[in-house]
Amino acid sequence: MNQSNSKRSSFPRRRESSKTKAPHSGQGRTHRSSGGRKNHRDVPASQELSDHLDSRLRGNDDGPAAIILKAGREKSLLRRHPWIFSGAIERVDGMPASSDTLPVRDDAGNFLAWAAYNPDSQITARVWSWHEQETIDARFFRNRIANALSARSELKLADKSNGMRLIHAESDGLPGLIVDQYGDVLVMQIGSVGAERWRDTIADILQELCKPVCIYERSDSDSRALEGLELRNGVMRGTLPDNVEVIENGLRFKVDVAAGQKTGFYLDQRDNRALTETLARDKDVLNCFCYTGGFSLYALRGGAKSVLSIDASGDALRIAAENLTCNSLDATRAEWQEADVFVALRTLRDQNRKFDLIILDPPKFAPTAAFAEKAARGYKDINLLGFKLLRPGGLLFTYSCSGGISEDLFQKIVAGAALDAGVDAQIVHHLHASADHPVLLSFPEGAYLKGLVLRVAG
Ligand code: SAH
Numbered sequence: 001m002n003q004s005n006s007k008r009s010s011f012p013r014r015r016e017s018s019k020t021k022a023p024h025s026g027q028g029r030t031h032r033s034s035g036g037r038k039n040h041r042d043v044p045a046s047q048e049l050s051d052h053l054d055s056r057l058r059g060n061d062d063g064p065a066a067i068i069l070k071a072g073r074e075k076s077l078l079r080r081h082p083w084i085f086s087g088a089i090e091r092v093d094g095m096p097a098s099s100d101t102l103p104v105r106d107d108a109g110n111f112l113a114w115a116a117y118n119p120d121s122q123i124t125a126r127v128w129s130w131h132e133q134e135t136i137d138a139r140f141f142r143n144r145i146a147n148a149l150s151a152r153s154e155l156k157l158a159d160k161s162n163g164m165r166l167i168h169a170e171s172d173g174l175p176g177l178i179v180d181q182y183g184d185v186l187v188m189q190i191g192s193v194g195a196e197r198w199r200d201t202i203a204d205i206l207q208e209l210c211k212p213v214c215i216y217e218r219s220d221s222d223s224r225a226l227e228g229l230e231l232r233n234g235v236m237r238g239t240l241p242d243n244v245e246v247i248e249n250g251l252r253f254k255v256d257v258a259a260g261q262k263t264g265f266y267l268d269q270r271d272n273r274a275l276t277e278t279l280a281r282d283k284d285v286l287n288c289f290c291y292t293g294g295f296s297l298y299a300l301r302g303g304a305k306s307v308l309s310i311d312a313s314g315d316a317l318r319i320a321a322e323n324l325t326c327n328s329l330d331a332t333r334a335e336w337q338e339a340d341v342f343v344a345l346r347t348l349r350d351q352n353r354k355f356d357l358i359i360l361d362p363p364k365f366a367p368t369a370a371f372a373e374k375a376a377r378g379y380k381d382i383n384l385l386g387f388k389l390l391r392p393g394g395l396l397f398t399y400s401c402s403g404g405i406s407e408d409l410f411q412k413i414v415a416g417a418a419l420d421a422g423v424d425a426q427i428v429h430h431l432h433a434s435a436d437h438p439v440l441l442s443f444p445e446g447a448y449l450k451g452l453v454l455r456v457a458g
Helices: 005-010 026-030 040-052 138-154 193-197 199-210 267-278 294-301 314-326 341-350 369-389 407-421
Strands: 066-069 083-085 089-093 101-105 111-117 123-129 163-168 177-182 185-190 214-219 232-238 245-248 251-254 284-288 306-311 334-338 355-360 390-400 425-432 450-456
Touching: 066 111, 101 123, 111 193, 138 163, 138 199, 163 245, 163 267, 177 199, 185 199, 193 199, 199 214, 199 232, 245 267, 251 294, 251 314, 267 294, 267 390, 267 425, 284 294, 284 341, 284 369, 294 306, 294 314, 306 314, 306 341, 314 334, 341 369, 355 369, 369 390, 369 407, 390 425, 407 425, 407 450
Parallel strands: 066 101, 185 214, 284 306, 284 355, 306 334, 355 390
Antiparallel strands: 066 089, 083 123, 101 111, 111 123, 163 177, 177 185, 214 232, 245 251, 390 450, 425 450
């Protein structure tokens, strides 16, 4: 039986009290095991439902819990896109609690999917499975996790790196769940109420299958707020070693699992960093948004004449300096600057500094499409300045990791920047995240990282 449906008859009927806003009791609900009966702690969920969901969406309280879509709004599900936005929902039957697994049906009642329900999010449901006969339970998660792990072992990445993304959320059939491996430490990040409900089960399975010395939870990304989840940061299983490091293509990088960005390191840029190394010989390199020095160290090893690296985070730069030392690279060719890149690029322009290879790898300017316009201005600004700082024949490595900016739009923004900078440029490479960040074909949003290598005319 699916977790929610086995108990639907025990749902408390408290619509009459729905005007009393209850405190958010997410922990009590989301940690309830699939076998447990609902208790009084579930009552606030129905109250919250009333608060957050348009009253028109309230369906038949006495019927089985289900999400019924508006006529015609099943199309994206039929194409196997795993998100159901609130606007596509005709009504929600029964009295489901947030994080319950519900059947999603079209307006004629046909089954479409099992999905985790979140009345507090614009993404009101995320699909676990397209198969009616499937049960969303510990075994389901074990299968999905084991699948993701065997897909990673087929990549033979272990020869290149002891750090890799083991689970890439929707694209591995596990919406809202990210798991990164750094040696024998796993870092787990949960970004949806559906995955949150199963967090202990997931940790148990990871412990059993991967046998790490530590599972650390970094559920503290901004996107948790959009799901109505509190931030969490701490050890879940085992003990966190004093030093966690990634050895990537022979380069050692310290990983600050507890306080670093994302889960501590940008595994997605592994292949792109390696490409930079092959193109850096005898060049003056500028690495903007350098974090702990990823691209900088590869460029130095690749024989760059000089590498100027800029980041706003002093903590990241301190780790970058340690990384430089522990890799025995020539520190005299490296310069580090703690600065706002938007300001620093203007200063470099005013100083008439020139470079042969520039990397622009900014943070996510547009987490969703709603921020796309503002983000586009940011991308255009740094790319325009980047083009101006390049010598003839120079290379620009430019990236966007914004889910809200498509590859096509990004290319247009960069083209506009080149035009305004007065340079002609060719695309030499189209870049993406490394293969341990697969993209589900039916979920283009999974392709968040896109990059271009451009060569300006000589
Ligand atoms: N290229 C890096 C990852 C970059 S992540 C790698 O391969 O590891 C983005 C970085 O941008 C973060 O380190 C963050 O501190 C920095 N950052 C964010 N806003 C900034 C700004 N306005 N100026 C400078 N750095 C900024």
